[in-house]
Amino acid sequence: MEKNGNNRKLRVCVATCNRADYSKLAPIMFGIKTEPEFFDLDVVVLGSHLIDDYGNTYRMIEQDDFDINTRLHTIVRGEDEAAMVESVGLALVKLPDVLNRLKPDIMIVHGDRFDALALATSAALMNIRILHIEGGEVSGTIDDSIRHAITKLAHYHVCCTRSAEQHLISMCEDHDRILLAGCPSYDKLLCAKNKDYMSIIRMWLGDDVKPKDYIVALQHPVTTDIKHSIKMFELTLDALISFNKRTLVLFPNIDAGSKEMVRVMRKKGIEHHPNFRAVKHVPFDQFIQLVAHAGCMIGNSSCGVREVGAFGTPVINLGTRQIGRETGENVLHVRDADTQDKILQALHLQFGKQYPCSKIYGDGNAVPRILKFLKSIDLQEPLQKKFCFPPVKDNISQDIDHILETLSALAVDLGGTNLRVAIVSMKGEIVKKYTQFNPKTYEERINLILQMCVEAAAEAVKLNCRILGVAQVFPQVAV
DSSP states (O other): OGGGTOSSOEEEEEEEOSHHHHHHHHHHHHHHHTOTTTEEEEEEEEGGGGOGGGTOTHHHHHHTTOOEEEEEOOOOSSOSHHHHHHHHHHHHHHHHHHHHHHOOSEEEEETTOHHHHHHHHHHHHTTOEEEEESTTOOOSHHHHHHHHHHHHHOSEEEESSHHHHHHHHHTTOOGGGEEEOOOTTHHHHTTTTTSOOHHHHHHHHOTTOOTTSEEEEEOOOOTTSHHHHHHHHHHHHHHHHHHTOEEEEEOOOSSTTHHHHHHHHHHTTGGGOTTEEEESOOOHHHHHHHHHTOSEEEESOHHHHTGGGGGTOOEEEESSTTTTOOOOTTEEEESOOOSHHHHHHHHHHHTTOOOOOOOTTOOSOHHHHHHHHHHTOOTTSOSSOOOOOOOOOOOOOOOHHHHHSEEEEEEEEEOSSEEEEEEEETTSOEEEEEEEEOOSSHHHHHHHHHHHHHHHHHHHHHTTEEEEEEEEEOGGGOO
16 A cells, blocks of 8 residues: 555445346456455445346345445436436535545546436535546537536546547546556456356246347436437337337336336236347346347446457447447447337347447456556545646736736846846836946946846836736837
């Protein structure tokens, strides 16, 4: 710990809100847990982890043998815009007591969810350092705004791509506090495909299903256009029914509009359709195997454009929710998914293909880099973060000393008999004048002029005059 100037272990709080962010945070948590001589780990669980309708996914954290220090019920049910705002407010009310009790040195926050915004806001206002995972990325909808808001609150940044790093620098973040590490989930993804997978496929899709002969569907509401996203989901289900392949459909997240999407699923009888398996949650290790060996993944989840690329599995990305993401060649975008036929054509184009594996989001070594970065954090450094703004034209100073001083110039009169130097205000008033007999030689004159100017400039400081320049006075305008 000598490297970072700390004489004790770093107390790290990892806060996880849902199944998606835990898949990115878990590898870091495992890494922290393997180095108890450097770190103390506190785990805070909130958000949809604690809701039965979304799979009670806090259980997978317990199954991974992590001690959950705090469970916070922060979700206000309703699955609409107002419920999201109220959930943020409820989290802001409950988090201060938790942070006061845990007193972490640093909080690790992931991504762009509304729960994460509450975490970052609470930590920033309570003078707790924040490490933000996956900042600088561009996707779509309200997630972009939330992600960038967390970036401005965070003190340290772990990004996944070179473009994300450049975005953070463009947002005036300190380059020395940005780590290009790659996505932590790739540490697990890139060594996952060779594991036994047939038992997992049979468990979730049936004994008669073969690899590359099924579809994984995961679609979430778009909070900035809920009505359209529900219609798009309806068209997607119609296309999947027509395509007539075994399909694993995961329930949407807890964003505004999710309740209406579940109603669409039930209206179409998806939960009882012989070709569909509808589930609330699949453990991440098993989900990896399912998408790695699927014939296609369809929807608008970030998982489709990020993690699935590691396997070269074909992806159909619907709508605008991930429109700004960096993607591999395995992703086919259907931005205007406004007809069943358009989605069906995309399924025919993509299903069963195999693309080259993509490493845009990571090379499998993110966690060691992140742990090294954490160890380098110096708790003695000032907490107040600084922004690296680009150079701009100097503003007129409002310092009181500058306001009270007199803007002046040195006027030099090269007379025949005398040499004169004066401090002259911008209004033309002579503040002080200096006169010397004119020497006979040129060299003596130049030395005397320089000496008089230096004396006048020194005196100007005492007289509270700022010298802006030096001007020669013509003979007819003698001083």
